[in-house]
Amino acid sequence: MVDTTTYEHRVTSEVGRLRTVLLHRPGAELKRLTPRNNDKLLFDGIPWVGRAQEEHDAFAQALRDRDVEVLYVTELLQDVLEYGEAREQAIRDVIDDPRMGDQLRGVVAGYLHDLDPEDLSHVLVSGLAHEELKTAHGLVYRLMDRLDFIIDPLPSLLFMRDNSAWIGDRVAVTSLAMEARRRESSLTGLIYERHPRFAGVRPLYDPSLEHVEGGDILLLSPGVLAVGTGERTTPAGVERLARQVFEAGVAHTVLAVPIAQERATMHLDTICTMVDVDTVVMYPPVAHSLTAHTVTAANGDLRVSEAAPFLEAAATAMGLERLKVLDTGLDPVTAEREQWDDGNNTLAVAPRVAVAYERNVETNAHLEAAGIEVIRISGSELGSGRGGPRCMSCPILREDPPNPT
Template sequence: MQLSVRSETGLLKSVIVHTPGKEVSLVNPELKDELLFDDIIFESDARKEHLDMLKVFEAAMPKNGTIHEITDLFEEALSAEDARGYFIEQLIKQLPQENLKAIEQDLFRLSATELLRFVIDGATPSIPEFNMHPTPNLLFTRDLSAVINDSILLSQPAKKARMREAILMDTLIKFHPLFDNIRKNTISITKQESIEGGDVLVASDKVVLIGMSERTSFSGLMNATKGLLDQGVEHVLAVDIPKQRSSMHLDTIFTFASPTECVAFPPAITERQNNVVALRSQNGSIISESMPSLKQALEELLERDLTFINCGGANRTNQFREQWTDGANVFAIAPGIIVGYERNTNTFNELKEHGYRLMNQYEFIEEYKDALFDPADKKIAISFLGHELCRGRGGARCMTMPIARKS
């Protein structure tokens, strides 16, 4: 399959996810803050909620659509001796605080499966006296990279807790055949910078948004911008957002529902002014232009009117409550076909006011599981249960890495 993503809302053809496993059960209350979680997660319920979300995807995707579990891809990549050697070398080099050099030969003796479980869970019976913290954030595959047109932007995490995921993703892109057609177009930044996929939104093949957030540094944004402009993107909109836990990435406060509609958290998006800079290339230099608002910048560059739909509706308290539980973090399966957590009832009611048909996961699956889903001329907001998943502070978009959409 040709990997390519030219918008946030094109029909989903291929996506990478991670259904939570043992690693989330290894997070104890004393470690949760260090591991970037606000609460502990009950694994079995979180798994069921995640698998139910994937059933919605399966009902909506074309027959040749593919959902890849990222651990399967990792294991396939690590089965090659050169990939395993590169991966272990990078672990030792980039995680000096873990003292992995002391067990280097033990790591080489592990099978691909054992090595992967060791890195994700932080321990393996094959090396009984050595352990690390688990990597529960693997659930949020969005942050590891972003396919943009025919390029792939490799993330560089801001927090040490996510460094092993980044090394895994780097190895995956370098060695797995899934990325053969796009590998030469990898955009990387240095280890001194940071950028994460939750801050990257593909408005069109010519316009990309990057949030300057708690997790994406100014230098990371600028170097990613240079790579994107060099590979054909015409404008990058740098969006300055509050540097705080509740809005850790741009997609926690702003996402696309259709080519002309977005879900936005008003205090951080529609009520903000002069926080957007349009960046473009001219004669080998990056030229910047301050824009009065995100809406005006998008409408000018996309050459179409946009409707911003309030996360949480009109009530201020509801806006803050539902942004906290990822009401603004919807994921488009197709233009105007979106999924989000059921608990954000005021956001869904606001979508209904804008012409969306509301369906829960069971209704949607029942209606379309045995029929080819045609998204044309439809607007559907699909709710799914996420009472455990949302404890990790991420919604449907956070838990998905699209690698192919219909242009």
């Protein structure tokens, strides 16, 4: 029977009541991490996979307990791989790797074509090791180390925020800067393009464009975006995204926010996230030094303001007198530690209700003292890739936020 259900997809803020979210439950790809490759695959440590899965299951259940529909990317991917054209596209994307060479590419293509949708989905996410393809031959295969991957695993797929972002009723499939993560956008893009649930969805951005990552995109209020630019999202990416959202009519103001190019502050959402329509939780050392250029449309081009303090520029764009700020940590030492442990990386499930890692005790206390309900989850293993609840989630449907009082 054909599913004729019509689904709504729309996100206009960070804090409107969350209705549907896309997650990736960690799996075998995390088991591929070793001391030899974890840096290349962008993990600071090697997680205990079973515990990471338990923590992620608890995260997903906490969302369901708040009436949030949870979708899993691997389940959607298996669905689309049932379709011949989508299957061919997925295989073309993964073998389009100049490291393979023609001979190995042909062997890999044949191997992938023989897999059923579930096994093919597994390989696309978890990778294919040299020793798992015993039938391979040729120069490239012979010269590879036996511990190398022919298809790299995608452990950072856990952080679903980065490879796509919904802005209004349009989806931006982003252009990831790090080579180790670029296939994530290909898989997510395939789902949005081919899955019946997303039939009719219009793309807003695609991976062929300048580098933009979803962790740098904050939907401050309907029509107002803040986009960090630094280690992952380039100034050219911010400019391109601004043009795209203005042309699509899903935003009228973009704040371009330069951020320090440091490992701990790779994205804007590692130093600032929203917990209410007029309130952010923010890393104190940058709260009053962060700046923003206000970008608006002007006669078919872009008007760019001089730099102004971020909090002032954001409040003005949002039509507020001021933006309330809750600090990470208690003092400079705890602030630095809790920022590193993703204390800023909260996920609002409704205004004044946020999911946060339980280990960030001082930050959570600040939130509760300000009247924010904190849904605590464990993240001892999930956080080893440096990402919190916001990083791990891609909202697909939120209610529009209430007006600030």
